[in-house]
Amino acid sequence: MTTASLRLALVGAPNTGKTSLFNRLTGSSQKVANYPGVTVERKSGGFVTPQGRNVTVLDLPGTYSLRGRSPDEEITRDIVLGRFKGEAVPDLVFCVADATNLRLTLRLVLELKRIGRPMILVLNMIDIARRRGVTIDLDRLSQELGLPIVTSVAVRKGGVDDLLKRTDEFLARSRETPATGQWTAPTIADLKAAQREADRIIAASVTLPAKPDTLTNRIDAVVLHPVAGLVILALILFVMFQAVFTWAQPAMELLSDGFSALGQVVHDVLPEGLLQSFLQNGVISGVGSVIVFLPQIIIIFLFILLLEDFGYMARAAFLMDRIMGGAGLHGRAFIPLLSSFACAIPGIMATRVIDNRRDRLTTILIAPLMTCSARIPVYTLIISAFVPAKMLWGWVNLQGLVMFGLYAAGITSALTVSAVAKFFLWRDHAPAPFMLELPDYKIPRLRSIAIGVFTRAKMFLYRAGTTILSMMVLIWFLASFPTAPAGAEGPAINYSFAAMIGHALEPLLRPIGFNWQIAVALIPGMAAREVAVAALGTVYSIEGGKEAAEAIGQVLAQKWTLPTALSLLVWYIFAPQCASTLAVIRRETGSAKWMVVTFVYMLALAYVASFLTFNLAQALGLH
Amino acid sequence: MTRDPNSSQDIRLGHADRGFVGKILRLDALQTGSSLSPHELEQRLVEMGFVEGARVEILHEGTIRRDPIAVRVDTITIALRRSEAMAVIVE
Numbered sequence: 001m002t003t004a005s006l007r008l009a010l011v012g013a014p015n016t017g018k019t020s021l022f023n024r025l026t027g028s029s030q031k032v033a034n035y036p037g038v039t040v041e042r043k044s045g046g047f048v049t050p051q052g053r054n055v056t057v058l059d060l061p062g063t064y065s066l067r068g069r070s071p072d073e074e075i076t077r078d079i080v081l082g083r084f085k086g087e088a089v090p091d092l093v094f095c096v097a098d099a100t101n102l103r104l105t106l107r108l109v110l111e112l113k114r115i116g117r118p119m120i121l122v123l124n125m126i127d128i129a130r131r132r133g134v135t136i137d138l139d140r141l142s143q144e145l146g147l148p149i150v151t152s153v154a155v156r157k158g159g160v161d162d163l164l165k166r167t168d169e170f171l172a173r174s175r176e177t178p179a180t181g182q183w184t185a186p187t188i189a190d191l192k193a194a195q196r197e198a199d200r201i202i203a204a205s206v207t208l209p210a211k212p213d214t215l216t217n218r219i220d221a222v223v224l225h226p227v228a229g230l231v232i233l234a235l236i237l238f239v240m241f242q243a244v245f246t247w248a249q250p251a252m253e254l255l256s257d258g259f260s261a262l263g264q265v266v267h268d269v270l271p272e273g274l275l276q277s278f279l280q281n282g283v284i285s286g287v288g289s290v291i292v293f294l295p296q297i298i299i300i301f302l303f304i305l306l307l308e309d310f311g312y313m314a315r316a317a318f319l320m321d322r323i324m325g326g327a328g329l330h331g332r333a334f335i336p337l338l339s340s341f342a343c344a345i346p347g348i349m350a351t352r353v354i355d356n357r358r359d360r361l362t363t364i365l366i367a368p369l370m371t372c373s374a375r376i377p378v379y380t381l382i383i384s385a386f387v388p389a390k391m392l393w394g395w396v397n398l399q400g401l402v403m404f405g406l407y408a409a410g411i412t413s414a415l416t417v418s419a420v421a422k423f424f425l426w427r428d429h430a431p432a433p434f435m436l437e438l439p440d441y442k443i444p445r446l447r448s449i450a451i452g453v454f455t456r457a458k459m460f461l462y463r464a465g466t467t468i469l470s471m472m473v474l475i476w477f478l479a480s481f482p483t484a485p486a487g488a489e490g491p492a493i494n495y496s497f498a499a500m501i502g503h504a505l506e507p508l509l510r511p512i513g514f515n516w517q518i519a520v521a522l523i524p525g526m527a528a529r530e531v532a533v534a535a536l537g538t539v540y541s542i543e544g545g546k547e548a549a550e551a552i553g554q555v556l557a558q559k560w561t562l563p564t565a566l567s568l569l570v571w572y573i574f575a576p577q578c579a580s581t582l583a584v585i586r587r588e589t590g591s592a593k594w595m596v597v598t599f600v601y602m603l604a605l606a607y608v609a610s611f612l613t614f615n616l617a618q619a620l621g622l623h
Numbered sequence: 624m625t626r627d628p629n630s631s632q633d634i635r636l637g638h639a640d641r642g643f644v645g646k647i648l649r650l651d652a653l654q655t656g657s658s659l660s661p662h663e664l665e666q667r668l669v670e671m672g673f674v675e676g677a678r679v680e681i682l683h684e685g686t687i688r689r690d691p692i693a694v695r696v697d698t699i700t701i702a703l704r705r706s707e708a709m710a711v712i713v714e
Contacts, residue, residue: 322687
């Protein structure tokens with residue numbers, strides 16, 4: 001018996017509740033990183049068994065077979081085979097299966113068995129299977145497969161007790177690690193034979209209910225209806241964006257009031273001077289103006305994760321496949337693109353589910369055009385300053401409507417760019433296949449979703465605490481030094497580095513209606529889009545005194561014309577204002593070429609669109 | 624419903640309408656209009672459970688040109704495009 005912790009790996013097909021099981025086992029003690037050299041997400045965590053032994057868990061990417069047709073699936077295979085550099089071979093494999101739907105997983109189990117790692121088959125969602133009247137003869141199944149079987153309900157407290165007990169039993173036995181079996185890719189004949197064997201085992205050990213569950217079919221009859229389905233999809237997206245505005249409001253006001261109160265405390269406690277200005281204007285108002293958007297980010301992720309868990313995401317891909325196909329996109333691109341609404345970085349990373357390289361490249365190129373959450377602060381600020389908060393037809397919030405329009409503009413331009421790319425870059429390229437399992441609908445697992453939302457909120461706060469804070473310090477420095485000479489007229493910022501940079505860029509940006517303050521804010525905005533809001537706050541609050549920091553929007557409404565505000569909104573739809581996204585594109589495509597292509601095309605689009613917007617708005621006499 | 628020219632009984636799943644119920648006779652991934660090589664397409668179909676003898680039913684169709692289709696294959700539902708479904712010969 002060794003004292004080192006047991007290395008456990010979770011393997012399974014998509015939609016088997018593998019992630020819920022992982023969440024249940026490890027709670028919120030998860031670490032998300034990347035496998036070295038590649039950009040596949042490595043999710044690990046740990047737990048302690050009832051008998052006090054440490055177990056580290058690795059949640060391997062979902063796969064239908066060990067063939068490895070995408071980078072994710074290759075990682076799953078290589079780790080299970082012990083071939084992956086820097087990753088120890090797992091001591092024990094949990095192969096997770098959806099008890100309501102064993103067909104595809106059992107074939108994977110048969111493939112895994114050939115490798116010869118110690119393995120336990122986990123029949124997850126056993127409660128749903130029982131409720132539907134599916135009876136599984138566990139002894140028979142275990143005997144047929146030659147594997148121990150445990151049932152689990154990952155979403156319920158105590159639902160994995162058996163699993164923990166079995167892990168202890170496994171540890172108690174003397175552990176002799178069998179030599180890793182030689183593995184060769186199965187031929188089509190092998191696959192067919194394995195599927196037939198799986199079907200035979202299922203026939204022998206599983207009794208399906210006389211009356212099959214038709215709930216999923218009845219929901220799908222509406223949700224996948226050629227017309228109604230699209231209407232429902234549009235409604236879901238519309239409600240999502242209205243919710244982002246309406247529900248988040250009270251929490252945002254609370255946060256905003258909290259930060260200004262904190263700033264006031266600092267102002268009262270510290271003596272007048274550089275330190276006071278640094279803490280109040282640089283740190284607190286800067287970071288505060290970004291953290292205020294946490295409620296909106298939580299709501300967006302809540303929707304995305306809920307839809308994913310419910311089983312709707314695959315349906316959305318089904319509905320959108322042909323429509324996106326018209327723009328040269330794959331139905332599978334829908335999920336990465338939808339994730340890009342939260343942040344282009346996970347979106348671009350999620351394009352790994354698209355195995356055709358050209359489809360993947362197109363999706364990566366346009367993912368940054370999807371309105372990510374970092375744009376929300378900029379949009380919200382300008383919309384609330386320039387668009388009246390009135391209701392149209394009694395129920396549509398005008399501000400929400402403008403927001404919806406900005407999202408729609410992002411989507412439309414993304415589809416257009418994709419169509420253009422398809423025409424010019426890969427004209428002679430046939431469309432890639434679309435093949436996706438439509439899982440049965442399931443009631444979303446709230447605990448799992450809570451962990452998912454929590455992890456993302458933590459990432460956002462971490463970013464606010466590091467990148468954004470350091471950018472805020474930089475911009476405060478640029479806006480405060482050099483100090484104004486004695487007896488100088490006008491606000492001190494007019495003598496700072498920030499003003500110099502802003503003035504230098506101003507001639508370039510004047511045709512699109514930007515003043516030098518905007519030019520200053522755009523530079524730190526390259527680190528993260530939302531920093532631009534905080535930067536504007538710093539630039540204007542230092543210029544205008546502390547009252548301005550409390551209501552950046554009011555100041556903007558006084559200082560900017562409507563054409564300038566509209567031009568900046570349009571700029572933010574297109575501009576490549578995010579260094580981390582560009583870095584991820586380089587990493588994912590393996591070359592700087594696509595990063596440069598993305599940067600240049602987005603910058604060009606942004607400039608042209610802002611130029612048109614500004615001049616059109618002026619010609620229409622808006623002010 | 625369009626008949627496969629090779630036989631009066633065999634139908635390509637890609638040609639079938641919504642509501643079609645049948646049994647898979649074999650896979651024939653040559654000349655399907657898919658961008659995948661016949662070998663790759665056949666392998667993927669098998670991985671998604673399209674094997675000889677399986678019961679198939681077309682449950683849903685997409686909005687544009689009734690494509691893609693959602694097919695019940697024994698106990699699971701798979702969404703795929705008609706061009707790939709052409710490789711599935713059913714009766």
